Amino acid sequence: MATTLRAAPPAPARRRRGRSPYPGWFYLPAAVIYGVLFLVPTVASFYFALTRWTIFSSEFIGFDNFVQFFREPALTKGFVNTFIYAALTSGAKVVLGLALGMLLTSQILGRGYLRAVVFFPVLVSTVGVGITFQVLMNPSKGAINAALGFIGIDGPGWLVDPSIALLSVALVDVWKGVGLATLIYMAGIVSIPKEYYEAARVDGAGSWTLFRNVIFPLSWPATSTVVTLSLIGGLRSFDLIWSMTRGGPGFTSDVIASVIYKQYQAGFYGLSTAGNVILFIAVIAIVLPLTRLLARKEVEL
Amino acid sequence: MSSTVTPPTPSVAGTGPAPVPTTVPPAGRVGGARSALYRYGVGSLAIVVSVVVFLVPFAFILLTAAMDATQASEFRFAWPRNFQLWDNVVQVLQTRDYILVIAFINSVVLTLVSVTALVVLGSMVAFVLQRRVSRWTGLINFLVLTGLIMPPAIVPTIWVLQRFGLFATMPGLILVEIAFGLSFTILLFRAFISTIPKELDEAAVLDGAGPLRLFFRVVLPLLRPVMVTVILVQSVAVFNDFQNPLYFLPGDAGATVQLTLFNFQSQNLSSYNLLFTDILLITIPMLLLYLFFNRQIVAGLTSGAVKG
Known part of the structure; x- marks a missing residue:
């Protein structure tokens, strides 16, 4: 694919149109970098996933890597967790982003401050956020459980309890990412023509009706963007999980991306690449139908 | 009403x-x-x-x-007993022969070069892609979306980089960041370029402007609002990136700030005050960028991402 992109556009364009104001060679530098460092590895991964591979030599072993991936509980757990993590984080970002988006576009005290403070975590280093919350979520000494203890609640073991470690990381992911979702919703809500509000008001619509019939449906493009972006991000999420739990305790908070890294570190390049191919397939299987569904809903309005 | x-x-x-x-x-x-x-x-x-x-x-x-090491290891939300923020900053900077200073320089170079390249190359692609419909348009749109949706294949990318002798080098990492960031950049630019009337191009061409002059002198200056968004989004993504440097730039010499932070966490768990000083230091550039561009973020996004 890379070669066709690189070679084809300039020649016919220049010959046919003389001096086109939109020359094909404008694609060239981007196409070379993208082709060599994204497309070639992506295509190559489908072959290397079927091999036992040390960077220098590869031996074809068929689907053994995939069989192993779904047979070892540690790897399967990462597969399941990826979907839980992505669904939870993107669901929470839609709900909270919409709520905050409405709140922060209304006439509310301290609106400028609130907008700034909600958005700021988006800009902070993920590793930094991970380390900070790892300390705050410390089960015995951490500030969160200290505060909970102060009001008489026995705080959970956040990152050390195998049953909730993944959820704790997802919670921090939402904390860090909700600002972007809010921003997208704010942009969507303010672009709703004000005639709709006025019409609803004349009809005597209550706040719930207004939300159900005006704000929610008319900010659907924003919902669509938030769902798609947060799912794409959630399915490949690595930085936060790796800096907070390294997939632990045990492998209970592993996701496909952390499995890929662990297998890479251990020198199982073929298996690591198989994990990558599984991640591709998971992403395509979820994101493509979903974007189509979201787009169809938009047309129906 | x-x-x-x-x-x-x-x-x-x-x-x-x-x-x-x-x-x-x-x-x-x-x-x-x-x-x-x-x-x-x-x-x-x-x-x-x-x-x-x-x-x-x-x-x-x-x-x-701002705490001393003993108090910091208590993990309590409290006022520092000895307020020693400045001492901690100096100590963090001096750790392991100024590795953080080197990492800072590396991160700034990485961010500046790759974001500049993303802006120039991405806007060039978006311009031609939006303006000229040819039989390649469908394929190129498909490839752009693929780049946005598909997670990169990691070990094969290392394999390619190694072939070119670029593995574990800064130019290699810069090229990787460009390759992975292009799709989103192109989408943002394309949505904005569609709002610029084509008559403007025609007027410039009539005045005798070639493709390069038309793009760099006429169109590019008009892209300012979306350019701010692109610069902010990609700078944050590249400067805060952890996964790509971890894979493609291993070793201390070329470490980025995110890698040094991660290594600090793994190595000296006793000195949490220094760990948090490090977090504070590497947040400052993004904070400055935000204070600088705060107002323009929303404006840029409304004109770009949501419509696109």
């Missing part, structure tokens, strides 16, 4: 009149006890919640960064 009609739901109705989020809607619509209750009641509640949820973690970073 005049403002004398009392809004039945002052809470949500207030969202309507605002043309852009940064401007305050006309004050005429706010009136009556309910809207005052909303404005001040819900507003104060939101401020209190935001302080607990968002400000306390940042205050915790700041306070811990």
Whole structure:
């Protein structure tokens, strides 16, 4: 694919149109970098996933890597967790982003401050956020459980309890990412023509009706963007999980991306690449139908 | 439809009149006890919640960064017994022969070069892609979307980089960041370019401008609003990136700030004050960028991402 992109556009364009104001060679530098460092590895991964591979030599072993991936509980757990993590984080970002988006576009005290403070975590280093919350979520000494203890609640073991470690990381992911979702919703809500509000008001619509019939449906493009972006991000999420739990305790908070890294570190390049191919397939299987569904809903309005 | 009609739901109705989020809607619509209750009641509640949820973690970073090592290891949210922020900063910078200073330089070079390349190359592609429909347009659009959706194949990328002798080098990592960031950049630019009338191009061409002059002198300056968005989004992504440097730039010599932070965490768990000083230091560039561009973020996004 890379070669066709690189070679084809300039020649016919220049010959046919003389001096086109939109020359094909404008694609060239981007196409070379993208082709060599994204497309070639992506295509190559489908072959290397079927091999036992040390960077220098590869031996074809068929689907053994995939069989192993779904047979070892540690790897399967990462597969399941990826979907839980992505669904939870993107669901929470839609709900909270919409709520905050409405709140922060209304006439509310301290609106400028609130907008700034909600958005700021988006800009902070993920590793930094991970380390900070790892300390705050410390089960015995951490500030969160200290505060909970102060009001008489026995705080959970956040990152050390195998049953909730993944959820704790997802919670921090939402904390860090909700600002972007809010921003997208704010942009969507303010672009709703004000005639709709006025019409609803004349009809005597209550706040719930207004939300159900005006704000929610008319900010659907924003919902669509938030769902798609947060799912794409959630399915490949690595930085936060790796800096907070390294997939632990045990492998209970592993996701496909952390499995890929662990297998890479251990020198199982073929298996690591198989994990990558599984991640591709998971992403395509979820994101493509979903974007189509979201787009169809938009047309129906 | 005049403002004398009392809004039945002052809470949500207030969202309507605002043309852009940064401007305050006309004050005429706010009136009556309910809207005052909303404005001040819900507003104060939101401020209190935001302080607990968002400000306390940042205050915790700041306070811990100013503590001595003993107090920092208690993990408590407290005022530093010995306020030694400056000492900690000096100590962090000197750690392992100024590795953090080197990492800072590396991260800044990485961010500057790859974001500049993304802006130039991405806008060139977006311009031609939006303006000229040819039989390649469909394929190129497909490839752009693929790049946005598909996670990169990691070990095969290392394999390619090694073939070119670029593995574990800064130019290699820069090229990787460009390759992975192109799709989103192109989408943002393309959505914005579609709002620039084509007549402008034709006028420039009639005046004798070649493709290069047309693009760099006429079109590119008009892309300023979306360029700010692209620069901000990609700078944050590249500067804060952890996964790509971890894979493609291993070793201390070329470490980026995110890698040094991660290594600090793995190695000296005893000195949490230094760890948090490091977090504080590497947050400052992004904070400055944000303060600089705060107002333009929303404007850029409304004109780009959501419509696209």
